[in-house]
Every structure is written in structure tokens, then in C-alpha cells.
Amino acid sequence: MDQRSKDLRRTVVDIISVERRGHFGPAMSSIEILRVLFDNFLKFRSKEPEWIDRDRFILSKGHGCLSLYSILADKGFFSKEELLTFCKPNSAFGGHPDRGKVPGVEASTGALGHGLPIGVGMAIAAVIKQQSHRVVVLTGDGELNEGSVWEAALSAAKHKLSNLTVMVDYNKFQSYGQTSEVLDLEPLADKWRSFGFAVEEVDGHNIDELEKLISKLPIEANKPSAIICHTIKGKGFDFAEAKIEWHHKSKISDEELNAMYEYL
């Protein structure tokens, strides 16, 4: 893991240290996905977050917001110091991201299965208005249990939304346990294909592979793209990797916090 990925993780740990709580595992699995998107793909102006020609990014797995907060602060949408108000009564930064409060957040998410339908609406809007910006929706894997995701997938394919990309943070765990045991998603790539998407799979922590893949989006003309990112929940911290108890953690102790920083 290079220094940049460690730095982005450090910000997440700094945020968590405030209230000693947060969705640690799902934040760490998505750090590299967000890093590559914001470093190499998305067009944005951090001081003009509503710039009309920006690409739209929706974090549909809203509980993974710590990594989004980290990259948005890194890009200058707000300061890292502001993030240290996380979950305090008057903070803009809650346990799920809030449009209107946090610059750079396109949709308030948290309830799952909402991001892709909204993304489809945004992508259709761009088509009607003949705008060239793109729409990216990052979903969780457990989130794909929701039927609304697949309703939206049917619609995206119907409208041939090649300006829409779904990225799945496939860390193989949801709150109760492994996705394969709670509600198996496999064969996941085939599912997306059968719903009319062009599909690629990638190691969601491999910067080079991610960069290479997103540089050739859309995967196919006249089709929405789905990128299944194989990730590790809690990536970067041995004690938390693929450990269900680190999906959401509260009452994080001094020892646990110190252990986090030791990995950074």
C-alpha cells in the first residue's frame, strides 16, 4: 500500500477517533476506488461543487461515507479539521452523507438501494440536455439485495445509458455475515450482464488496474457499465480485514485506535 492510500486511511481514522465509532470496514474497502475516481476520472471543481459540467458521483452505500469524506477533504471541498466534528450535533458530517450539508455529496444516502435509481435519472437528464458529463454510482454488495437496484438496472439498459457506470464494492461481507451466506449474489457478473450492462471485474485495491479500467469507460457503446471491484473489508488493517465485527464499530478503545495508527 502506497503512502497516498495510507494518508486517505489516516483521515478516516482521525474522523473515527472523534466519536470512537463509524463504519470502519466498508470505508476501508472503498478507499482505492474513490481515490482513482477522484484522481483520474471525475471532473469536478472543489470550490464550485455545483459546477454544471461536473461528473456526478453518488455514494449509494452511504454507510461508507468516511472514505468519501476523506477524499473530498483531500480534494479541497472542505478542510480536514471540519471533519473532526463528525456526528456531533451541529456537524455537517453525519454517519451517512447529506446532500446540501456536505459539498460534493450529490444525494443523501444511507437507506440502501437508492443511488442507482437516482443515478439513472441524472444520466437520462444529461441525455435529454445533451450534456457530456458522466454519472458514477458506487454500491455496496449487500446493497444489491435490494430489488430497487435491479429495477433501476433494467431501466439503465433500456435507455442505453453509456454515460452511467455502476461500481460495486464487493468486499463479500454485509452486516450479519458473508454475502454468500446471507443472500448469495453469485454469479454477480453474469447478473449484471443479463440485465444489459457491459461488465468488468477488477481488484478494487489495485491502483494500476483500476486506472486502466476506468480510462476506457464506457466498456461498450450504448450500454451502461458495471465494474465489480473485488475488495477486502477493513483493507489495510490486519486485525480488521474480513472481520465482520469491524463492519461498524462503536466504543473504539485507545488500544484499538493506537493499533489503527500503527498500520499507517
Add this chain to the structure above:
Amino acid sequence: MRNTCLNEVHRLAKINKNILFIGSDLGAGTLASMKKEIPDRFFMEGISEQHIIGMSAGLAMEGFIPYVNSIAPFLTRRCYEQVLVDLCLHDLPVRLIGNGGGVVYAPLGPTHLAVEDIAIFRAIPNMTIIAPCDAEEMLRLMPKTVDWPHPIYIRLAKGGDEVVSQNDLGFEIGKAILLRPAKDGLFITTGVMAQKAIQASIELSEEGVECGVLHMHTIKPLDHDALKTIIPKVNAVVTVEEHFRIGGLGSAVLESCSDLIPEHASKIYRVGIPDQFADKYGTQESLLEHWDINVRSIKNAMRDKLKK
């Protein structure tokens, strides 16, 4: 009323390029003229109400004003979380047009009735709920919906309803309309219960009992000022709605009265659907009759309340 409403969407879309229409799986030929004339702003997205609401939110975030149409129970119950989170939390100008509000679909059974829609939507901040009483009122309503800055739920009646609204009384979202002046008693109605209340008022007048009819086309935001002004002047109030007695118009009126003029709250009696699922089919009228929601019963309710 439905045709009037949808034709208005088409007419308004021709004037305003931000207006678009999204249907679920409506009857063949619905708004065929709009589909032909403005194909890029006409969508029929299938039986996927959760997605349709999210999609309309995404479009509204990009500056569009989506008018979304489906059968009322599916546009309210099936996608409740999407309405709450995607539309109301973001406070977006999406208009939900619910076919068959109340018991219009009586022959199709309880799955197709919308008799709790007002209650569940009243509980969502930023939502506006409107139930016009006839097609002419619908014509006055629709242009007002374009610039309303919040989500709106438009509760459609069966159609072909007797015209009782009056052009000279105007129409403003959130402003109740006094269709008949109040003296002894006051009926407060929403949607097509206005017709029944007017008939009851006429018949009671022949007995020497003068009752007004306050048409509360907008249930949320409720016209508290109208209630505060008129209720103290009458001796009895009967609310009439094609909706459960739980959480609908009557509840809203009682809550308002309890908050603002509590000394008058005991004047109010609520006529509505009891706390039970429909166990009969038939027609809208026969089902309402089954639950004793008719001119006779609301006259009796008024007489009883005036005696107390």
C-alpha cells in the same frame, strides 16, 4: 379528472421544457399525443415504482419537474421510503399523480385501494397533499403545481364527478375554499366528498339547519387560518373523507383545532372509513355505503352533533 390532469401535463410540457412525464405501466395509449409530440420527455418505465421515484428525484436534481403517474396505492405504499428519502428529504419538485384515490378500485379489492395514503404522506415533512373535487378544479390546480417548490401528491378521484367547484372562488394551493357559507354547522371535506357534503347541506337547509361546506383540497399544508376563523362561528363540525378515520383529513382538522382553538375541539365529528380492510367488492359507491359514508349518514352526524 384523470384525463384532465394528464392532458394538462402535456399542455404544460409544451410550454415548459423542464416538465416531463413518467408512468409505470399505465393503460395502453395513455398520453399518446405527448409521447408522439415530446418523446424525449415521455417515459413509461414499467412496474417499478421504487425505481421510478428515484429516477424522478435524479431528474429533479438536474432541473426537471417530473409528473409521475401510477395507481395510488402503488405510488404511495410501494415506494414509501423512496418518496420520503429521495423526494422529501431532498425537497424536490416532483409531482405524484395517484389514480384511484380512496375506494375507486373497489371491484379490485383491498390491494388496490388507497385509504391510508393521506395518513402516511401527512407524516412526511415537505410533502404537499392535494385532492381536487372535480375536473374543473383540476384545471385550476395544474398550472399552480409547476412552480410549487416541494413534492406534491395529487389524489385523483374516479372521474366524471359532478362539478361543484366554482371558478370565481379561485384556487391556491394550501387555501381552503368555502363552497357554502357556514351558520349552524360546517362540513369539512376533501376530494369528491365535497359533492356529498353539498347535497347534505342543501337537504339540511330544507329542514332549517344551515351548514357550510369547507373544501379542504389541500390537506397538507393545512389551512389552519380557515379553520381558526370558521370553526368558532359554528356549533358543530363534521369532517368527511374517503380515507381511514386514522390519520386523514379528520385527524388533521382535530390536531389543528386541538393546537390552536382547543375549546372548540369537542365540536368535531369525523366520518371516514373504519379501521378494517375492505371485505366487500362492488363499486366505489356501494363500498362507501357499506361503511355508511353517504349523504344520509353525514346529515345524521351533523344533526347529532348539533344536539350535543
